[in-house]
Amino acid sequence: MLLEMTDIIGLPVYTPDGTLLGNVNNVVVDVEGAKIDGLFLAETNPVLVKGSRGVAFPYRWVQAIGDVIILKYFPKKISFVEKEKGEEEEEEED
Amino acid sequence: MKKFITELRGKTVMTNDGQILGVVDNFVVDSLSGEIEHMLVVPAEELDTRGFKLDNQNRIILPFKSMRAVKDVIVMDLGGQ
Numbered sequence: 001m002l003l004e005m006t007d008i009i010g011l012p013v014y015t016p017d018g019t020l021l022g023n024v025n026n027v028v029v030d031v032e033g034a035k036i037d038g039l040f041l042a043e044t045n046p047v048l049v050k051g052s053r054g055v056a057f058p059y060r061w062v063q064a065i066g067d068v069i070i071l072k073y074f075p076k077k078i079s080f081v082e083k084e085k086g087e088e089e090e091e092e093e094d
Numbered sequence: 095m096k097k098f099i100t101e102l103r104g105k106t107v108m109t110n111d112g113q114i115l116g117v118v119d120n121f122v123v124d125s126l127s128g129e130i131e132h133m134l135v136v137p138a139e140e141l142d143t144r145g146f147k148l149d150n151q152n153r154i155i156l157p158f159k160s161m162r163a164v165k166d167v168i169v170m171d172l173g174g175q
Contacts, residue, residue, distance in 0.1 A: 035129045
């Protein structure tokens with residue numbers, strides 16, 4: 001289905017098991033590849049992402065876009081490990 | 095190069111010979127593959143839009159693949175147009 005890209009912004013995103021992840025804030029575009037690289041959510045469900053941190057996930061995780069967005073994959077729980085230098089690392093727990 | 099869609103909207107679009115076409119309004123994507131098909135450009139007032147493909151809101155439809163450069167402005171290589 002063809003759609004205008006800004007129509008994606010604001011749509012709610014659901015994981016394959018029906019949990020609401022959050023609403024799309026922005027779309028990441030791969031300019032050379034002429035395709036959508038991923039979707040960015042500034043605020044997320046704390047059940048899925050520790051501390052409701054913002055996440056961007058690859059577009060290949062998207063199953064369908066209609067009135068809502070359904071994902072075909074999302075990690076069970078994302079937490080962040082503070083590194084010594086203060087850098088942060090993503091960690092997935094399945 | 096990766097860009098947020100909100101960064102690209104509102105940028106001026108010109109051809110590679112320096113003609114200003116207008117301002118980026120939106121992009122048309124295939125929701126299945128995620129591929130970007132077209133760019134929708136609000137034409138500049140002085141632009142003669144005859145010869146361009148327009149949508150129902152009078153926006154110019156340009157193939158995304160014609161995009162050559164994106165910095166402060168977007169440069170399009172439209173070939174014979």
